[in-house]
Amino acid sequence: MTAVDLLLVGCGKMGGAMLAGWRAAGTVRRVVIVDPAAEAAPEGAMLVADPAQIPADFAPDAVVLAVKPQMMDQALPAYVPYAGRAVFLSIAAGKTIAYFQKVLGQGTALVRAMPNTPAAVGRGISGAYATPAVSPAQRDLCQSLLSAVGEVVWVAEEGLIDAVTAVSGSGPAYVFHLVEALAAAGAAAGLPPDLALRLARATVTGAGELLHRNPGTTATQLRINVTSPKGTTQAALDVLMDEAQGLTPLMVRTVAAADRRSRELAG
Known part of the structure; x- marks a missing residue:
């Protein structure tokens, strides 16, 4: 151009x-x-x-x-x-x-x-x-x-x-809070808070870089790649992927709240 x-x-x-x-x-x-x-x-x-x-x-x-x-x-x-x-x-x-x-x-x-x-x-x-x-x-x-x-x-x-705003416009804040939540969970498991935060931050940024560098690989496949049957990751995902109380229904409510507020602000 x-x-x-x-x-x-x-x-x-x-x-x-x-x-x-x-x-x-x-x-x-x-x-x-x-x-x-x-x-x-x-x-x-x-x-x-x-x-x-x-x-x-x-x-x-x-x-x-x-x-x-x-x-x-x-x-x-x-x-x-x-x-x-x-x-x-x-x-x-x-x-x-x-x-x-x-x-x-x-x-x-x-x-x-x-x-x-x-x-x-x-x-x-x-x-x-x-x-x-x-x-x-x-x-x-x-x-x-x-x-x-x-x-x-x-x-x-x-x-x-409004939906774009709810997903990607506000989305970075959700990811930053994920780091906060993962660090808090690590501290609750006994890690020193500063070490838990370092681990959480590097994990989220590293996983994001894997997504970025592998555009032809779905997030689903990347998740499967690090999940051994009956292993520690699977035990954690059983909680996160619970159909009623897991991460997906929580994110649906999260995005819906942001979408609704975006429409309110637009009048």
């Missing part, structure tokens, strides 16, 4: 991670960042504190909305002049297409995406939804922008973004 001009609204952790990915991939040519809280412009980018300071001749191919959702009401109206020319890519949780159309106009090319925090190390995954106004070239552009920090999946209905 030919390098493009971008307007990045907000350069916090997620916006900054995406910018680093774009620069590494050579995706962007000219970047203007609007962020009153940023202290210095990243190399190769122009930083302004107010949208009124954006150069008059700057015509971005995409406007990436990376401000916090609670700041969007105040920030968004300033970018109405770019509607109809640029594709708007939002990574703001809970802000719906209808919300943006109300401000930017019904015919605005809009993509709503939900990345997750592993984007900070280039290992994220984003779920995305495009409105009919998004052209194939604009969709390809957003695909390129999002894939600079990890994998990208597209959903056919905007409502599925």
Whole structure:
């Protein structure tokens, strides 16, 4: 893809991670960042504190909305002049297409995406939804922008973004809590707490790396590979895989709660 001009609204952790990915991939040519809280412009980018300071001749191919959702009401109206020319890519949780159309106009090319925090190390995954106004070239552009920090999946209905949020958007927190829980269980079994935490952390990150390096092998097969019949792992899995009280019914309730809350926040 030919390098493009971008307007990045907000350069916090997620916006900054995406910018680093774009620069590494050579995706962007000219970047203007609007962020009153940023202290210095990243190399190769122009930083302004107010949208009124954006150069008059700057015509971005995409406007990436990376401000916090609670700041969007105040920030968004300033970018109405770019509607109809640029594709708007939002990574703001809970802000719906209808919300943006109300401000930017019904015919605005809009993509709503939900990345997750592993984007900070280039290992994220984003779920995305495009409105009919998004052209194939604009969709390809957003695909390129999002894939600079990890994998990208597209959903056919905007409502599925809530489920994406519940699985992958919030999912890293579930994994971090798994480390906490496994460490606590190790300590309960008699291990020193610091050693239990070290074992739990390395086990989860190592297992994740096995998944990453073996894309053609299912998680089910990897589980089977480390489970000897009537062994210690099987004894543990008999608890975790209990149909009524095991991990799967717990995760179903967990994701359902996050999905429900995502819909509530979206109004």
